[in-house]
Amino acid sequence: MIDYETEEQQVAALKNWWKENATSLIIGVFVGVSGLLGWRYYIDQNQNHLVQASNLYMQVAQSVMMNVVDDKVNDINNTLINEYSNTPYAALSSLALAKAEYEKGNIDMAAEQLASAVKNATDEVTKQIANLRLASVYLEQKKYDEVSALLDMVHDESFDAHYEELKGDMHMAKGNIEKARSSYDKAITLLGPSAGKWLKLKRKNLGSGEVNAGASLKFIVA
Numbered sequence: 001m002i003d004y005e006t007e008e009q010q011v012a013a014l015k016n017w018w019k020e021n022a023t024s025l026i027i028g029v030f031v032g033v034s035g036l037l038g039w040r041y042y043i044d045q046n047q048n049h050l051v052q053a054s055n056l057y058m059q060v061a062q063s064v065m066m067n068v069v070d071d072k073v074n075d076i077n078n079t080l081i082n083e084y085s086n087t088p089y090a091a092l093s094s095l096a097l098a099k100a101e102y103e104k105g106n107i108d109m110a111a112e113q114l115a116s117a118v119k120n121a122t123d124e125v126t127k128q129i130a131n132l133r134l135a136s137v138y139l140e141q142k143k144y145d146e147v148s149a150l151l152d153m154v155h156d157e158s159f160d161a162h163y164e165e166l167k168g169d170m171h172m173a174k175g176n177i178e179k180a181r182s183s184y185d186k187a188i189t190l191l192g193p194s195a196g197k198w199l200k201l202k203r204k205n206l207g208s209g210e211v212n213a214g215a216s217l218k219f220i221v222a
Contacts, residue, residue: 050087056080057089057096064100073097081120091121095130102137110139128159134167144174161190165199172206181206 056076063073077097080090098113114134121127135150147170151163168183185204190194 052082053080053087053089057093060093061096064096069097069100081116085120088122091117091126091130107137107141122175124156130154132162132166139173144170161187164190177206
């Protein structure tokens with residue numbers, strides 16, 4: 001560090017430093033403040049975006065609950081897909097409409113909505129739920145190649161039992177009894193004490209040889 005002999009020399013040195021660095025210092029402060037304000041603006045805008053998407057989704061959910069799915073509701077769903085696909089609500093809206101369409105017997109429309117949910121899901125849980133439901137619908141439509149493709153998708157191990165059960169359903173529908181038995185066994189083992197009665201019954205029927213390959217496969221909505 002340079003030692004200055006007098007106070008006047010210190011003041012002169014300070015003035016010279018300020019003269020040389022004032023511009024860059026001001027610019028640095030400006031950039032810092034602008035960055036902070038820009039970040040806060042981004043956060044606020046992102047929050048508003050989520051709130052708007054949430055409000056639109058609630059309209060869809062309430063309409064589905066009241067069994068009123070009309071053109072207006074479908075338009076809202078399309079808006080969520082086109083303008084809010086980066087939020088969780090686009091996929092959730094499609095899941096809700098898939099349930100409504102399925103319960104009305106519109107299987108093809110239900111499949112379209114589920115495919116949209118898989119595509120737009122922003123989290124793994126929603127994506128896997130939509131994927132499993134879509135596989136169930138394809139299975140009901142006897143689209144076995146599509147079912148196989150969906151069940152071969154990489155997924156979190158927490159979904160293994162559900163995938164194995166659906167594989168068992170597919171093998172049973174195709175008449176592959178040994179493969180169906182194996183898949184059901186894996187699902188029951190993975191689920192342990194929480195294995196459901198319906199799954200155990202399907203496995204029991206295969207073990208006794210009383211297999212109804214044409215049995216209706218229930219579309220379960222969590």
